[in-house]
Amino acid sequence: TSQNLSEEFAEAARQLKKEAPRIQFGKIDVTHQHDLRKEFNIQAFPTVKFFVNGSREDPIDCKGVRKASTFITWVKRRTGPSTVLINSTDQAEAIIKADDLAVIGFFRELHNDSVEVFSETARDVPEMPFGMTASEDVCANYGIQRNSLVVFKKGKPVHNEVLEEGGQNKLGLTRLIKTFTLDLVTEYNIETSVKIFDVPVENHILLFTPKNLETFNEIYEHYQSAAAEFRGKILFVLVDTNEARNGRIFEYFRIRDIDVPAVRILNLTSDAKYKMPADDVTLENLKEFCQSYLSGKAKQHLSSEEIPQDWDKMPVKVLVGKNFNSIIF
Secondary structure, X not given: OHHHHHHHHHHHHHHHHHHOOOOOOOOOOOOOOHHHHHHOOOOOOOOOEEOOOOOOOOOEEOOOOOOHHHHHHHXXXXXXXXXXXXXXXXXXXXXXXXXXXXXEEEOOOOOOHHHHXXXXXXXXXXXXXXXXXOOHHHHHHHOOOOOEEEEEEOOEEEEEEEOOOOOOOHHHHHHHHHHHHOOOEEEOOHHHHHHHHHOOOOEEEEEEEOOOOOOHHHHHHHHHHHHHHXXXXXXXXXXXXXXXXXXXXXXXXXXXXXXXXXXXXXXXXXXXXXXXXXXXXXXXXHHHHHHHHHOOOOOEOOOOOOOOOOOOOOOOXXXXXXXXXHHHO
């Protein structure tokens, strides 16, 4: 909530007052400051913006940060080095084992485009520690080819991303890394919904099924396998249709009991929904659906009643989703 965030923001300000007195924290109630709301295009609450070098032009958005400790890390990475330079295996081990998640960049040399993209990504992911190294010994210790980004979870490598010179996208890396704060497949509930929307992946795929379905384990295995292939591009969510508190999400997707198991993709930016053409939830069908969606070939799914037989018999025509486009446009 705004109140919680305001308290965490104030706590970050208190802690940074001694460490970094040049960084000032302020808050504005834009309900009474219409000009400021318009100038900085404030559309959601709360919004946190970081102003650099006394300029009110192009402030940096601080998105998805909710805890004082993460605020502090975010600000420090914006005003100083965003990653720790690693020179020894002991140093690497200390970073990897200090938290549940850690990201290490292994490089041939520390002055190239890949390093710059890695450092920029670190600024946008304050939730986890970032380190980078060009040490031959450290690279050899982990058996990693240099110019790679490796995500460690609970001390073990769980993802290795090769960093190609000039071919890496900061937003793509940020999305990929942030997905590791969630499970490979995240079950939707009140607690996880906030985390799901904090990860900046706009494509969500949802599997609607009762967890006590006879074939659930088999379906879930296929779903997890597909999730591993599309990590960072599509966020995989499981919705238990036996859970009464999930009623609103069924309504939103117009899912009925007889439809399950059902698979839908939602684009958060456009709010467009897509239905998997195949009824069977197999790895092959899931992969085909995800690939057709990402390549722009999937057809948008419009929930609609059937077209009434006498829809055009009267001067006022009866329109439903299925004939709206063809008749109106």
